[in-house]
Amino acid sequence: MNGGNKILLVEDEETLAVGLEFNLTEEGYLVVWAKDGKVALDLFYSQKFDLIILDIMLPYINGFEVAKKVREKSPQMPILILSARSGVEDRVKGLELGADDYLAKPFHLQELLLRINGMLKRKMWYKNAASVQPVYSFGDNKINFENLECHTKDSQIRLTQQEAMVLKYLIENKGKIVSRKELIEKVWHMNPEIETRTVDNFIVRLRKYFEPDPSSPVFFKSIRGAGYMFNAE
Amino acid sequence: MKRNRSFFYHITVFVVSQLAWLALLGIWIYWYVSNYIIFKTVGDKLSPGIIYNGTKVLPFVGGIVLLVSIAFGMSLIFRHLNVQLRLNNLYDNFISNITHELKSPLSSIQLYLETLNSRPVPAEKQKEFISMMMKDAGRLKNLINSILEISALEQKKIVHDFQIYPVNSLLKDLVDGVLEQFNLPKNSIIIEGKVDCECMVDKNAFKIVLNNLTDNAIKYSIKPIRISIKLKTQFTKVVIDFSDNGIGIPSSELKNIFSKFYRIYGANIPNVKGTGLGLYSVKEIIRSHGGKISASSEGIDMGSTFRIELPVYNEFVRKFKKSFMVNIKKKELIEKTEDNI
Numbered sequence A: 001m002n003g004g005n006k007i008l009l010v011e012d013e014e015t016l017a018v019g020l021e022f023n024l025t026e027e028g029y030l031v032v033w034a035k036d037g038k039v040a041l042d043l044f045y046s047q048k049f050d051l052i053i054l055d056i057m058l059p060y061i062n063g064f065e066v067a068k069k070v071r072e073k074s075p076q077m078p079i080l081i082l083s084a085r086s087g088v089e090d091r092v093k094g095l096e097l098g099a100d101d102y103l104a105k106p107f108h109l110q111e112l113l114l115r116i117n118g119m120l121k122r123k124m125w126y127k128n129a130a131s132v133q134p135v136y137s138f139g140d141n142k143i144n145f146e147n148l149e150c151h152t153k154d155s156q157i158r159l160t161q162q163e164a165m166v167l168k169y170l171i172e173n174k175g176k177i178v179s180r181k182e183l184i185e186k187v188w189h190m191n192p193e194i195e196t197r198t199v200d201n202f203i204v205r206l207r208k209y210f211e212p213d214p215s216s217p218v219f220f221k222s223i224r225g226a227g228y229m230f231n232a233e
Numbered sequence B: 001m002k003r004n005r006s007f008f009y010h011i012t013v014f015v016v017s018q019l020a021w022l023a024l025l026g027i028w029i030y031w032y033v034s035n036y037i038i039f040k041t042v043g044d045k046l047s048p049g050i051i052y053n054g055t056k057v058l059p060f061v062g063g064i065v066l067l068v069s070i071a072f073g074m075s076l077i078f079r080h081l082n083v084q085l086r087l088n089n090l091y092d093n094f095i096s097n098i099t100h101e102l103k104s105p106l107s108s109i110q111l112y113l114e115t116l117n118s119r120p121v122p123a124e125k126q127k128e129f130i131s132m133m134m135k136d137a138g139r140l141k142n143l144i145n146s147i148l149e150i151s152a153l154e155q156k157k158i159v160h161d162f163q164i165y166p167v168n169s170l171l172k173d174l175v176d177g178v179l180e181q182f183n184l185p186k187n188s189i190i191i192e193g194k195v196d197c198e199c200m201v202d203k204n205a206f207k208i209v210l211n212n213l214t215d216n217a218i219k220y221s222i223k224p225i226r227i228s229i230k231l232k233t234q235f236t237k238v239v240i241d242f243s244d245n246g247i248g249i250p251s252s253e254l255k256n257i258f259s260k261f262y263r264i265y266g267a268n269i270p271n272v273k274g275t276g277l278g279l280y281s282v283k284e285i286i287r288s289h290g291g292k293i294s295a296s297s298e299g300i301d302m303g304s305t306f307r308i309e310l311p312v313y314n315e316f317v318r319k320f321k322k323s324f325m326v327n328i329k330k331k332e333l334i335e336k337t338e339d340n341i
Helices: A014-026 A037-046 A063-073 A088-096 A109-132 A161-172 A180-186 A196-210 B002-046 B057-118 B123-154 B167-181 B203-219 B278-288 B313-340
Strands: A006-010 A030-034 A051-054 A079-083 A101-104 A135-138 A141-144 A149-151 A156-158 A220-223 A227-230 B162-166 B189-192 B198-202 B227-234 B237-244 B292-297 B304-311
Touching: A006 A014, A006 A037, A014 A030, A014 A109, A014 B057, A014 B123, A030 A037, A037 A051, A037 A063, A051 A063, A051 A109, A063 A079, A063 A088, A079 A088, A079 A109, A088 A101, A101 A109, A109 A161, A109 B057, A161 A180, A161 A196, A161 A227, A180 A196, A180 A227, A196 A220, B002 B057, B057 B123, B123 B278, B162 B167, B167 B189, B167 B198, B167 B203, B167 B227, B198 B203, B198 B304, B198 B313, B203 B237, B203 B278, B203 B304, B278 B292, B278 B304
Parallel strands: A006 A030, A006 A051, A051 A079, A079 A101, B189 B227
Antiparallel strands: A135 A141, A141 A149, A149 A156, A220 A227, B162 B198, B227 B237, B237 B304, B292 B304
């Protein structure tokens, strides 16, 4: 059903892990369960996974640390944080450390499954899009969508997976107006509750990386009341 | 980070304010000494009729006393502020832990209910899911009970059912109960030594003590657990040494572990579950029995030992006769009221 995508489930609560494993297996995923942060990293370094579901409050190494280590090795690995900690600070920290999505406990099963499905779809879309044109240049910038490394006029940076996906989508729609809603739907694939401000933050970051003068953008233009437009030439 | 910043902020404010007061004190002494003669001269010129016969040292000493009192008052306020900050931190930890402890079993129960509601589940799996839900419901019940018990213990609302028990048989009974509750192999808890005395104990409360200590031994151990309970008498006390083979307790933490809401965090801690109430409740129960508890550890991976000291029966009666009689009366009153209802 889900092409045997392999999921690393990092959860120290046995009762929850058993239920999640059952449901994910029923959905056609292969599930490997890690009970703590140490085991999770060992498994991540030794096996190949398509997605990681990660709790935060874990024995030995907490979820934030795990996410950080995973990102260092694999910038494109989709990470979904599933945690009882639902405060804004934790959400922001998780997303800043490279998690792609954050779901607070207690959660609805259908919502979790949809989010996982969305993340895997995004990964697939990105993989295909990146393989067609792995390196893209505009202005003085050169972006490698496979390893997410960018050479700008003055420096070399590494994009996060989410930044790369926003950029890729805008490049694919070069010269067209892309609304914030479209970006949320197509890049985030879901998350209707996500604020449009999030999109704006990503655009601000892209401008900071690639625009010669971020205050008067040349490549990432705002179209009043409509959205954004990428214009390379 | 924020808490650290806040702590250093208060330290800085305290130090700066103390320096300011000391400087003020110095200025006051300097100003008084250098201007005293001028005051006297000006005073004589302005109101020569006034004859001042009072002691001249009094205003000087009075000023110093006032400044020192203010500095002392500030120190007291600072001390209380620090205590309050520490309590706030512990309270935040408690809220964070309790949230985790409540949400985790709730998520699990919700997950199983939604699973059973949304997809066909084989009968065998259904049974497994129901047992998981019961386990989580039990966890929630225990959590709620432990919070209520703490509150009752603190407000001294718990009426202990004290009975006289021979220590050897009491311990054996309790250990059998613990082995069954935690589903442990029989030889995982060994009682060493025998004592020929009796103690006045609330068996149910003592069960909570042993359950908490065993639960901690399981949670903070990476090997299959081994617990030894050594019994001996010491003058008018029974000494129970409860030793486990867990990860041990850092010496710097030994004095903190019985504090309310306190939990140890670190990279070598194999478990993150808990509320920080377990050992506090153990301490309160032991105290209500007229005894005391302390902890020791040889270090990391060397296990921990909890020493419980209880008064033997006669000593207990002497020490607690009064409160015991009050409790007995309370109990009788409750029973009478229940009978009347």
